[in-house]
Amino acid sequence: MSRSFNRLLIGIATTPFIVALGTASPAIAQSAPDSTPAAAQGSESAGGDIVVTAQKREQRLQDVPISMEVVSGQKVADFSAADFKAVQNYVPNMFVQQTNGNDTIYIRGFGSPPQNFSFDQAVSVYMDGVYAGKMRQALNPFFDVARVEVMRGPQGALYGKNTPAGAISVVSAGPTQTFEGAVTGTYNFDLKGYDLTGYVSGPITDTLSLRVATRIQDQDGYIKNLATGHEDPENKLQLFRISALWQPSDNFDLSAKLEMSNYERVGGLGVSSPVNTAQQPKLTRYAVNTPLGQEGYTNRSILGSVTANLKVGTHTLTSITGYSWFDGQVTNYFDQQAPSGAIVENSVYNKYPENFKQFSQEVRLLSPTGGTLEYVVGAYYDTSRYHVDPYLGYDFPISAYFPSGLYSMNQTYFSQQARTLSAFAQATVRPTAGLRLIGSLRYTNTHKQGDFYGPVLLAGGVYKPSTSASGSISEGLADPSITVQYDVSHNLMVYAVYGRGSKSGGFVSNTVGTKDATFIYKPERSRNWEAGFKSTLWDGRATFNVSVYDTKFTNLQTSGYDPNALTYITKNAAAASSKGVEGSLRIAPSKYFDITASAAYQDIKYDDYPGAACLAIQPTSVCDTTVTDKTKPNSFLNNNLAGYRPPYTSKFTGNVSVHGRVDVSDYKLDGTAVIGGRSGYYDSDDQSPTYGYQKGFAKLDLRIQFAPQDDRWHIALIGKNLTNELTTGSAFRLPFPITNTTRAIMFIDPPRNIAVEAGVKF
Template sequence: MKGFNQFLLSGVAAAAMIGCAAPAMAQDAVPADDAGNDEIIVTAQKREQSLQDVPISMEVVTGDTIEEMGVNDFADMASYVPNVAVQTTAGNDVIYIRGFGSPPANFSFDQAVSLYIDGVYAGKSRQTQAPFFDLGRVEVLRGPQGALFGKNTAAGAISVVSAAPTKDFEASLTGSYDFEYDGFQLSGHVSGPISDTLSVRLAGRIVDNDGYIMNRATGQKNPQTKQQLVRFTALWEPSPDFDFTARIEYGNQDIKGGVTVADAVLLAPKLRQSRFLETSALGEEGIRGETLIASGTANLQLGDYTLTSITGYSWFDSAMINGFDQTLPNPPGGVTSNSTYNSYPENFDQFSQEIRLSSPVGQPIEFIVGAYYDTSDYHLDQFGGFNISNPTLTYFGLLHTFFDQKTESFSVFGQSTWNATDSLRFIGSLRYTHTKKEATFDGERIYGPYNLRPLTQAQGKRSEDNIDPSITAQYDVSDDIMVYATYGRGSKSGGFVSNTYGTTDATFQYEPEKSRNIEAGVRASFGAITANVSVYDTKFSNLQVSVYNPTTSTYQTGNAASAASTGIESTFTLKPSRNFDVTTSLAYQDIRYLDYPGAACLASQPLSECNPASPASIAANNIAGSPLPYVSDFSGSVQAHSWVPISSALELDVTGVVSFRSGYFNSDTQDPVFGHQSGYAKVDLRVQLGDPDDRWHLAFVGRNLTNKLTAGSVFRLPFPITNVTRSIHYLEPARSLAIEAGVKF
């Protein structure tokens, strides 16, 4: 009874903390094995398990790898996880797993790849803009995860787990200077016990760099990035039957300048680290924002059962101003010639609560049951302006649209495992979700004529139910080999068009998308060799899409009827000695639209087949059989690590990574000339000197050593809003060369 009272009191305490800055519940990072072995413990099935025992195609990027290789965000992380890609845009990056994700053009999309930050669901990409720091690990689960992770996991789920407080005192401080970006990073943490029952951890990071693209208009590098992050974690363990973890993380960022560079449209792009853009009418280009994620997790032992409560709060306030490289200076007099610019201020807050009950393991029947609730409010402003003066068009105008959405969802879920024999298991899962949304869209003309963009109004309500089942058969061939086969479904809720001019009630809503996944895999460990392989067939119906039409300079948002992806994923690790290991991850996929009536025209289609200026022609268009954009057929990485003792007081540690992708379309219209990114490989390297007790280190850290320039996405900026039609490329990070030093206590 005492433990149950503690559980109830912790819920009250969590609610009070959320009211004034918010804790929320989370999965704790699992500490490294004290014995020093290399077993990776994950919580992908809401229990602590060895990675080799989990019947899911998944990868884990450890906190050590994230720290050592300078992995600051999901785009960096994608280099280490095949079949995961990030579409880079102006601060609204999108994660794709197995070729499926939610396009960035419609800001109100929930993500098809759901993110969980210490157990808190993050459905908006802006909730995750802060760089990674002080993490335990990142778990990447490929394919629908509709049962246990639940909300909007049609393509997969990513769980970010921060480092936990420690029982013994420890501290670290690490600083680096980047010679290419002319900037520094400083990070550190302090962790240890306050009393016999309370441990805390305080971690922070500061980033200040000048970017990798020279803006010839200002003489400064873009994007200039300043970020500050701090996270406080407290672990309270008043009894063996109860523990409570509270976390609160605050992030602030100010990014000046953009990542777009202009090029031709009739020739293959020659990407360069140079742009020309002066301050737009909306102010200095860039992104500024604040984020807050708070969590509190309570675990209560009820005999052999565990009752878990996870309470979460997430908030962000952000504003993005975009300009597009004009390539030429302004004319005399300071009037900006043919410039296009926009801005997207956003505000979001979310509260969530999950409760689940877990049975003991090792029984003939094991189960997890629970319920989840969340509610959120989202507001988006859109300012779009044009300063155009040429023989065809003279237009100086600024429009403002505003979008408000309220969301409420509730779900119940369960998973049961039948241990038929010591070697054979059957796992069944089911989640029911009810979602309600209501939204409004409106606009105003701040100044300018009335003939360029229509201003409309729309409002709507949605109420929908989704059921996501899965079933898995898992068999231990031996102590070292496990095979599995899975059938599962996932879903993502429908919603509303948030930032398309001319939106009306008739075009305001899009339908929920659903996925079906059939997968089989093997996980094997043979001493020095670990091999994990999976094959899959994934199909989406009512795939949510948003495609830019450069002819009308508008976005077309809705649903594609169906698309499918089939492929194979593999990871092989060889550890011939304690001093050397090699990990190779490879993936292949074939992804196509199966049926897409009413699709926006592809650049390869002749006007006789599809005319982008004709609504009737677009309505009759079907691009079934075409590939999806932003997706490579092949992707992978090779990572080699060597540790060499130089003397009794000095060690050399070297890690090299080569990551690669085959060519892919990086434009919505799949233009074969300017809108295709050719295949590439990028090389990362870390060379470190340190002492055997890991008390200090000095390292060289290089990312993209060969300075391979690539574009995450591209679109065509058409005449007459520009004198010369040109392509606008979002340039991904260039070479980084840094010296790092750190100490631990």
């Protein structure tokens, strides 16, 4: 039988366990394994409230004084989400920039650009309580998860390291006290491949439980490569996780998790588009593999954690030990446009081999709840090593710029060692009934050592001379926060927050021409004012939450491609600010129908950014790249982007999710529709109003499921991006002399795709 037919059989014969799309709201939440035993995990509280652990304790979402969204493991599974890009439409004011290099998460418009590979992330990800500051550490985290908590704004105290814009906590599903298991299979008709997941969980002894979960994905891409005949990018993914929970007594529990992943992407995402028109994304490209081998990306990673909870009198002592490692490389070739276009050339190509390992340890003490004073105190330590050694290839055609043409193969070398020590505390005082005063503080000391050298000529002629740089950073940063929280009634809570966040400084890792003078960038700081309310209405069948915020960054770390200098520029922008409002509404009149809506508006701009490259939206009377006389007001040497919006920021983002259910005798039919969208935004570093502007859009996802009332099995039809919006994650101008014909390269998001799913649980 054919390969496609075999895949189809697999897709029909297997699949999920998680059942009824019982809620389209952001979440079903279990207690976090980093603070409480997995045995305590449940879907919702007895009253149907969503339970989270954003403040390291089990709390109702409606009691947490943080602007946050919670995406349930149910919704992640329902729409086969594998990464952060797949869920961004469910979380307003969150954006994931996708490139052929690193992906970057932005919250409220702030994130760490992908061009400098050694950046720590301004939006930190925590996997079962373990800090993952590199995106490669959590490349495909949405696999057998309980929930995903997205916390907007600085989380400097309890989450601490590098959270000036926000934090995301991914909590995987833990072992269960009773035996259960499930298999889920999905066949995607448009991507011509399958996604297979499954788990088995249950007790081994009276005190020991295990959970084993796996995911295997093999799917084609959605961009036709006319040079190879393949659909780019083809994705192959294997994930495996084993979790254990040991509870020898009521006073002690220990959980351990080990996750291994192997990911291979064949082909790229970049396609050509004109530079003098609005974006014209297409689903064809022409890219030929050259001296660096197969285009695409490979990544192998390991993530392990051990969490122990010990009752000490009325207190709980928690220890979280984490280890993570990844080794990967991305190889990029740009669309050469042939055979439909006039260009057939190997212009610029690169490969970024990376290696990273990290060990971390956190210890914290939690006081009992319910008294006048509650507190959390703790300490954190981590150490890491990182290497990135890019290959840079140039194959320029004969031109006035290069009369004889140029072929050059080079490599640069970067290494970094880092160590972090921090101490933190949070105290909650209840002076009167309903009033809570919360004070938090974290002090972090960071030391880094970095070295850069290159480019080293491997073949051909010299394109740029070698440089070297070496430096060390030792810094101490304090991040305080103060929160006033008041329960107006049992169903209405209001709060106000002042908080600070920070991200450590670092080194320019992969820019040719780097010297000591440009090697080090400073730490960035943020401060945030926020106020809001959370309300429960209609006897618990509705919730309505609103927050307003004012966030300001100083020494904002930026990195972008300057097509005039033909290189990346990494530096600290002086200041930027973001003001906005975020809200969510959920109405669930019965188990047969619910609707959830969330939205955000933001006004973000640079307050001061001297020395920035000219933007395409700036007229030459304001910034001219040809004027080198600094006494001229329009010289690029005097450029300041004060008042301009940063790229990748929309004013409006939002989503609406509607779920309905109909019972038919012993069976039920569930349907969930999610529409998410955003207003237009610049997605090129130079903010071109033509090739660098993504207009506003809305994308519709739909799931229809049929199952028996006891959910022993189900079948479902899943449609993603049914509006077939062709959108771009990022874009940049490929300039002369890199190419004879200047054009834009865009990274295309997936178009409409439809899949069938079947599943069984036992």
